Amino acid sequence: MGVAGDVTHDVYDRSPRATLYVPCMQSPARFMDIGIRTAGDPMRLAPAVTAAIRSVDAEQPINQVRTMVTAMHHQATGLTYVAVMMGIFGVLALVLAAVGVYGVMSYLVSEQTHEIGIRMALGAPRTTVLKVLFRRGLVTAGAGLAVGLPIAFFFARLLASLIFGVDAADAATFTGIPAALLAAAAIAIYVPARRAMRIDPIVALRYE
Structure with a gap:
């Protein structure tokens, strides 16, 4: 015994x-x-x-x-399929989130065209105006991430308790996805801001 x-x-x-x-x-x-x-x-x-x-x-x-690795892969076939499908839906969700962030940030910057015109009419350098817009936009995006990341971590821990092999604190996930969303926000700020700064200040002052 x-x-x-x-x-x-x-x-x-x-x-x-x-x-x-x-x-x-x-x-x-x-x-x-x-x-x-x-x-x-x-x-x-x-x-x-x-x-x-x-x-x-x-x-x-x-x-x-067969080897133990082959036996484990055979037993986990269903789980692997579910994981692949969840990965595909996760990528689609990330793309939709990035598009949504881009749309919202682009709209917010476009709404500030009048303010951009005032700043430029008063002699503010383009780089200064761009820094102001970036600071506002990234603060808004950062606030969204500050709310979303704890929620994502909670559900990741829940998923890790249900599925074998899932890391609740995967560094690549919790750094890559926020970086992608911040990049989308930065592009959404830069494109309309650059377009607005090219407009004649007199025209921008009339913008509503």
């Missing part, structure tokens, strides 16, 4: 559960899996293992000789 360490039996469930191991002769089963640890390529030992089993019982059927 002895005590074994925790074993993950299911790729969908990482929580350990009580398991009792008994000798095969005391609890015969119709199907049996044999796991063998190797130091090299496991498939190179497949013929030797098959021959060893045949030497004990020549009529013993043997099928599905």
